[in-house]
Amino acid sequence: MFDNEIVSIEKKTINKLIIRFIPFLFLIFIFLGGERFMGNFTYSDMLNELNLPLYWVGLAFGVSTLTFLIFAIPSNIIMHKVGTKIWLPFLILLWGITTVLTGFINNFYQLIFLKALLGIAKAGIFPGILLFITYWFPKKHLAKAFSLTFIGSIISFLVIHGMATLILRITYGSYIHTWRWIFILEGILIIVIGITGYFILRNNPNEADFLKDIEKNWLLEEMEKEKNKREEINVFLNKGVWYLIICYILFTFTFSVSQMFIYQPESIISIISFVISIIAIVIISYHSDKVLERRYHAIIPMGLAFLAILAPMFFNIGIYLKIFLLALIIIGIYNYEIMFWTIPAGFLKGKSAAIGLAFIYVIGSLGGIIFPVIFGNITSMMLVNTPNIGFIAWNFIMLLLLLILTLLTAFMPRDINS
Numbered sequence: 001m002f003d004n005e006i007v008s009i010e011k012k013t014i015n016k017l018i019i020r021f022i023p024f025l026f027l028i029f030i031f032l033g034g035e036r037f038m039g040n041f042t043y044s045d046m047l048n049e050l051n052l053p054l055y056w057v058g059l060a061f062g063v064s065t066l067t068f069l070i071f072a073i074p075s076n077i078i079m080h081k082v083g084t085k086i087w088l089p090f091l092i093l094l095w096g097i098t099t100v101l102t103g104f105i106n107n108f109y110q111l112i113f114l115k116a117l118l119g120i121a122k123a124g125i126f127p128g129i130l131l132f133i134t135y136w137f138p139k140k141h142l143a144k145a146f147s148l149t150f151i152g153s154i155i156s157f158l159v160i161h162g163m164a165t166l167i168l169r170i171t172y173g174s175y176i177h178t179w180r181w182i183f184i185l186e187g188i189l190i191i192v193i194g195i196t197g198y199f200i201l202r203n204n205p206n207e208a209d210f211l212k213d214i215e216k217n218w219l220l221e222e223m224e225k226e227k228n229k230r231e232e233i234n235v236f237l238n239k240g241v242w243y244l245i246i247c248y249i250l251f252t253f254t255f256s257v258s259q260m261f262i263y264q265p266e267s268i269i270s271i272i273s274f275v276i277s278i279i280a281i282v283i284i285s286y287h288s289d290k291v292l293e294r295r296y297h298a299i300i301p302m303g304l305a306f307l308a309i310l311a312p313m314f315f316n317i318g319i320y321l322k323i324f325l326l327a328l329i330i331i332g333i334y335n336y337e338i339m340f341w342t343i344p345a346g347f348l349k350g351k352s353a354a355i356g357l358a359f360i361y362v363i364g365s366l367g368g369i370i371f372p373v374i375f376g377n378i379t380s381m382m383l384v385n386t387p388n389i390g391f392i393a394w395n396f397i398m399l400l401l402l403l404i405l406t407l408l409t410a411f412m413p414r415d416i417n418s
Contacts, residue, residue, distance in 0.1 A: 006218070013215040014141050018148060020210055021136065024200050025129055026152040027193050028092065031186070032126060033156030045179040056108050060115040065369060067119030072362035073355055075124025076131055080354035083203035084132045091128065092194030094121040100187030103180040127358040134345045134353055135204050138222045140289050142342045143297075147285035147335075151278055154334050158271065230349035235356035240413060244344055247408050248364025251336060254401040256367075257394065258333045261309065262326070272323050277330035284335055288342070298339035299406045305332025306402045309395060332402070336409075343412075 043057060079087040098117045105111050129149065137145040164182055171181045202208060205219045235241045262270075280301075288297040308328035311317065317325065341357075348356040 009215055009218050010222075013211060013219050014137070016211060016215065017136055017219075018145070020200065021132075022145065022148045024193070024197060025133075025149040028125065028129065029149055029152030030156045030159050031190055031193070032122070033153035034160030034186075035122075043179075045177060049177055049179070050105070050107065050111075052108055052111075057111070060108070060112045063112050064115040064119035067116045068123040068365075069362055070123075071120045072123040072127055073358040075120075076127050076354040076358040077351070079124065079128050079131060080351055084128070084135070085198065085201045085203050085207075088125070088128050088132065088201060089194045089197035091121050091124050092197060093191060095125065096187045096190030096192075096194055098187070099190055100184050103183035103187065123362070124358075127361045130341055130345060130357045130361070131354055132201070134348075134357075135223075136219075138219075139226055139342075139346045140292055142345055143285040143288040143294070143338060144282070146338045146341055146345075147282050150334065150338050151281070154278060154281075154330070155274060158274065227349055230347060232350055232352045233348070233356075235348070235352055235359055238356075240347070241344070241356055241360060243413065244340075245360050245363050247405065247412070248340065248360055249367035250401060250405045250408065251340065252365055252367035252369075254398070254405055255333055255337070257398050257401060258329065260394065261329055261398065262333070269319070269323050269326060273326040273330060276323070276327040277334065280327070280331050281335045281338065284331075285338060288339065294339050294342050294346075295409060295412060298336050299409050301328075301332045301335045302402055302406045302409070303332075305329045306399060306406070308332070309398055309402070313392075313395065336405070 046052070047054065047057060075087075075091065094117065098114050098121060102111070102114050102118075105114065133142065133145050133149070163186070167181050167185060168178050171178045205211075205216065205223060208216050208219065211219065233241075284297055284301065288294060305328055308325040311321075311325055344356055344360055345353070
């Protein structure tokens with residue numbers, strides 16, 4: 001078979017995989033990302049109606065975080081054993097059912113029980129999707145697969161905000177409070193996605209009934225070649241895995257802080273910046289796959305985000321430049337996560353990949369849970385009467401985080417990045 005024929009088969013196969021799987025994964029990421037913003041529309045009214053003190057809701061979220069931490073790795077191991085076709089739709093269904101039932105709660109005990117179930121369900125979805133993509137996409141196509149999936153998370157704010165606002169208008173004055181409708185209707189959509197997943201997903205390329213034989217054989221051969229180049233490792237003792245965990249802890253903290261810069265009140269600025277960012281991120285990802293390089297494709301956009309945050313401190317920024325600088329921040333943050341996950345997905349295999357991806361994700365996520373609370377309390381105590389200085393302090397924190405994360409990635413050991 002000639003080289004140009006192989007390239008043609010490769011292109012057709014990857015395009016079919018993208019068309020088959022990515023829209024489904026994209027939808028999941030919209031709702032996963034949207035969970036960050038649901039509280040803006042639901043929890044204040046929930047507290048008022050159920051007469052719950054704020055610290056009880058905090059306790060419920062603590063229980064959800066605990067089950068999330070406990071069940072992430074076991075969930076990925078189960079998925080590796082029983083297959084994606086059953087396990088991932090099951091987790092999504094559990095997530096959707098739990099969300100619907102949250103719309104019917106009447107007391108704290110029901111809330112804490114459902115939050116515990118929600119933690120179990122969501123613990124396995126993100127690392128499970130990462131693992132699924134490694135089953136189907138060769139290393140030289142990982143960045144594009146991740147980027148097209150992660151775009152769902154990038155636009156989640158706009159989608160979920162729009163959906164919640166629409167529900168608010170439709171259900172205004174309804175006997176059932178709006179916050180209940182938001183949980184119920186969102187949960188129903190997630191359930192539909194979960195059911196659809198059973199018919200869309202396949203466990204591995206051996207079950208690729210939507211590919212021609214020649215395409216299926218090419219994919220199986222490529223995945224087998226890559227499998228033979230990798231080794232099973234003890235992820236808990238591997239220095240490379242721990243290095244990646246440190247990077248991801250810093251990233252999740254950076255991501256949490258970045259939200260105050262990314263989501264601007266002037267919606268038109270955000271929308272234009274997000275459109276520019278999505279196009280740029282896809283281009284960067286395709287180029288990264290083409291040259292099979294990850295590190296510089298992560299740190300260069302991150303460096304530009306650093307400059308974009310620094311610029312308003314020294315210059316007056318007009319609306320057009322503001323759109324451009326906001327786009328640079330969005331690109332730097334979201335592109336980094338895409339490039340980051342191509343690295344462990346590129347050298348872990350089999351059970352090591354199932355455990356390693358979940359282990360990095362669950363430990364790294366602590367940065368986004370713990371650090372904002374610590375630094376938020378510190379800045380609140382120190383700068384309670386000087387909000388402008390407080391914002392400047394967060395600017396410097398963000399710049400420091402970007403600098404440290406960029407340096408850590410730049411000096412990443414080559415045996416991890418290769």
